[in-house]
Amino acid sequence: MNKKLDRNFYNRPTLLVAKELLGKYLVVQRDGCFLSGKIVETEAYVGFDDPASHAYRGKTFRNRVMFGHPGYAYVYLTYGMHHCLNLVTERGGYPAAVLIRALEPADGIELMKKRRGCQSLKDLTNGPAKLCQALGIDRNLNGADLSSNIIYVEDRGEAVTKIASSSRVGIKEGKEKNWRFFLPDSKFVSR
DNA sequence: TATTGGATCGCC
DNA sequence: GCGATCCAATAG
Incomplete structure (x- = not known):
């Protein structure tokens, strides 16, 4: 039933991909560990003319x-200590990606708690750097193929009913674009 | 070569 | 509110 998203999914307009990633599951499996979470918040960064x-x-x-x-x-790596994960979209040569900003923890919650040094489920993956720490994502995964078995996104057949959008977080320019997308009913959205 | 500031987080 | 702490982009 679970269906891994293939390259055709990502090779489409970034805003569409950012919205459709909501409700899908990010999976990281390495070293015998299976970790996953439902994507509840994304941001789009698109093209040559996006100052953010x-x-x-x-x-x-x-x-x-x-x-x-x-x-x-x-x-x-940002702020000298935090990692952020993006999924690259659109054709080769055209710079575009979707930042994964928040997850709802699903599989491997005990390991996530250990890595985060935190017991609260709500604070495990409700931020772009937090979810990287919880899932063990660092620059070793930069350039990793999302059709591999190490890191990928899968559709578990969950329907998404409501999507909200807003200005992107933590940027100075490009605030007029409402390119942040999230599930407004999720407790696991950042901030 | 030196300086500055960032798609953040957690503690004060 | 602020410090941590690395790196890329600027300026000189």
């Missing part, structure tokens, strides 16, 4: 994965 995007000033060593083919993970 890492790609705005052109291709660099850090952001090169964003310029590559769809269906790969772009993981970067």
